[in-house]
Amino acid sequence: MSFSAARLALAARLLSAGLVVFAAGAVSCLSASPVSAQQSGGTDGGAKGEAERIDYSVTFDGLAETDADLEEEMRAQSLALDLIDDPPRSAAGLRRRAERDVERFGQVLRGAGLYDGTVRFSIEEAETPRDGNREGGARRLIYHVDPGALYVIEAIETAEGPDAPMTPADEGTLAAIGLDIGQPAAAQPVITAEGALTRRYRMRGHPFAEVARRQTVIDRETKTMTVRYRLAPGPLAHFGAMRIEGAERVEQAFIARHAAWSEGARYDIRLVEETQRDLASSGLFESVAVSPVAVDDPNAVDQSSQDEGIAVPVRVELVERAHRSLGFGASYSTSVGPGVSAFWEHRNLFQSGERLRTTLSASPIERGGEANFRKPFFRRDDQALLADGEIKDTTTDAFDELRASAFIGVERRLSDVWTVTLGPTLDLIEQETDDTGNDQIALVGMRGNLRRDSTDSPLNPTRGGRLDISLTPYTDIGATASEFVSGAVSGSRYLSIDADSRFVLAGRARLGAILGAERREIPAGKRFYAGGGGSVRGYGYQRLGPLDGDLDPVGGRSVMEVGLELRTRITETIGLVPFIEGGNVYSEDLPPVDELDLLWGAGLGLRYYTDIGPVRLDVAIPINKRRNIDDSYQIYVSLGQAF
Incomplete structure (x- = not known):
């Protein structure tokens, strides 16, 4: 018992001593922890830890002015430039960044056809400290670039199948794939040509063609x-x-x-793509994918068509979208006032793509509604049935009119850009004008339109153009029995100045004429007018052309308009558009070439770009301001470009 008690007493003393030592060590560690953080370079070490970061600048040496594109690509690929705002903690870290860049720059050189090019780097102390400017960092990272000789393509060879010998590509193949003998041996054109070569075969009846292997062989002696x-x-x-x-x-x-x-026709990928575009443009589907289906046995030839090879099914994968939509619109101009509109549309009325659109609109000068129906594939695959109806009540300085009109006709597609429309029209008109009083008119006509549209967007075109040629003979089957022919030619053109279409030059022109009747014999609503947001901005609605004694417009038998805009995009959503427009309306049945006397307006527009088109705000002034007729400025607000 005494031995055990002694051992217990000794253990107790040792435990007490250990606790004292542990406590002392803990206090010592706590007091030493700030010093340890500084020594380890931790971020909690204050100014000293921050000072250990290696600020640097980056420069390129050895490139000529003609190598600007090469330097730009290297800068885009540089890890050191990408991380320059996050400096490394040591010189070794900066070297690692530079070494990775050297590897990347080697790929850039080879991709440009510079297979002998070399890149090395050096790190020097800057003459001045950073002082808040990253370009004057504490280190200078210098890339020394020697581009070397430019290699060119000496030969282009192709072979079909795994064992066939290589043969030089013919001129047709070279033109199709976009390569030529003697051009720089850059990587991207060679890669792009592979896809073009595959596409060429798929245009010629081989839906599953592919390049099994692409090989490039360089000769360092001949640099080819x-x-x-x-x-x-x-x-x-x-x-x-x-x-x-x-x-x-x-x-x-x-x-x-x-x-x-x-x-049964020979396979051609262009026809597959055309079908996909047509289905996508129908407005009926969220997504469309058209592709050939691989057959189980590619060697099994359809005996009914030996010359055309196997029969390949084509899969059409669709996701339908909602076929009904409701929308609203608004506009404003100082000469007309506010306008509102609402529409309802059904794009699949009878399950075969029939589209019905009804619209109600109201403004201080016009109230009414209209309905438009279109049935595709009417009797022919390239033809559609059109039917339009409209009732409108119009009150302007020129005339007051209540009109009901109808049109039914066919639209035929002549090509990818050309369409023609033809059909009879009927207009029942009750009008009141200062020069003719109250009239009731029944007009029967035959409307013809020839249109060309090669633009890339209906609301915000940046390329291509539009042309519309219209001709309609009218006969009044009422009391006057007058006859006349109304025709007009209008066109617009769009030119992208830069590759990204941030600067677009847009121009338009309109020329119209009415033959066969005097002005008084032509219903007021069928005469030509100009001025306003859809015509010559800067002048009031319908204010150009002949005026009566009360300075109200009376319309004319001919019209001429021209306009030019420079559409500039400041940001992705904001744009500015300076513009100038001119035009006039004439009493003669054709614009007098020797006395056009165009009235000009100019202004500046603001555009806010949305997914459905730009919102437009234009402010314009009349350059040829007429006393007691024209206001000092006009303001227009609407959706979509002016033309």
């Missing part, structure tokens, strides 16, 4: 490159059955009529 493409063309094929997936409320027969090919 040989490019070789080994193709796997796959089987020759013709179009088989169409397989439609995802159609719910749209008739499959209607979808099948969009096919640009005939079953």
Whole structure:
């Protein structure tokens, strides 16, 4: 017992001593922790830890002014430049960044056809400290670039199949793939040509063609490159059955009529792409994918069409969108006042893409409604049935009119950009003017339109142009029995000055004439007028042309307008548009060439770009301001570009 008690007493003393030592050590560690943080370079070490970061600048040496594009690409690929606002903590960290850049820059040089190019780097102390300017950092990272000789393409060879010998590409192949002998041996054109070569085969009946291997061989002595493409063309094929997936409320027969090919015709990828574009532009689908279906046995030839190879089905994968929509619009101009409109549209009325759109609109000068119906594939695949109806009550300084009108006709597509429309019209008019009093008129006409549209957008075009030629003979089947012909030519053109379409030059012109009747015999609503937001900005609505004794417009038998805009995009959503426009209306049946006397307006517009088109605010002044007729300025607000 005494031995055990002694051992217990000794253990107690040792435990007490250990606790004292542990406590002392803890106090010592706590007191030493700030010093340890500074020594370790931690971020909590205050100014000293921050000072250990290596600020630096980056420069390139050895590149000529003609190598500006090369330097720009290197800067875009540089890790050191990308992380310059996050300096490394040591010189070794800066060297690691530079070493990675050297690898990247080597790829840039080879991609540009500079296969002998070299890049090395050096790090020097800057003459002046940073002083808040990153370009004057504490270190100078200098990349020494020697581009070397530019390699050119000496030969382009192709082969079909795994064992076929390589042969020089013919002129047709070179033109199709965009390569030529003697051009710089840059990487991107060689890669792009691979896709073009594959596409060429898919245009010629091989839906599954691909480049099995692309090989480039450089000769350092002659500074040339040989490019070789080994193709796997796959089987020759013709179009088989169409397989439609995802159609719910749209008739499959209607979808099948969009096919640009005939079953049994040789396969051509361009027809597949055209079909996909047509289906996408119908407005019925959220997404459209058209692609050939790989056959189980590619060697099984359709015996009914030996020359055309195998029959390849085409899959059409669709996701339908909502077919009904409701929308609202608003506009304002100082000469007209505010205007509002609302529309309802059904794009699949009878399950075959029939579109019905009804619109109600109201402004101080015009109230009414209209309905427009369009049925595609009417009797022909390239033809549509059109039907329009309209009732409008108009009150202007020129005339008061209540009009009901109707049109029914056909629209035929002549090509990708040309369409023609033809059909009879009927206008029932009750009008009141200062010169003719009250009249009731019944006009029968035959409307004809020839249109060309190559623009890239309906609301905000940046390329292409539009042309509209209209001609309508009218006969009044009422008391006057007058006859006249109204015609007009209008066009617009859009030119992108830069690749990103941030600067677009847009111009337009309009010329109209009415033949066969005097002005008094022509209903006021069928005469020509000019001035206002859709015409010559800076002048009031319909204020150009002949005026009566009360300075009210009376309209004319001919019109001429021109306009020019420079559409500049300041940001992705904001744009400025300076513009100038001119025009006039004439009593003669043709504009007098020797006395056009155009009235000019100019101004500046603000654009706010949205997904559905730009919101437009224009302020314009009349350059040829007429006393007691024209205001000092006009303001216009609406959706979409002016033209």
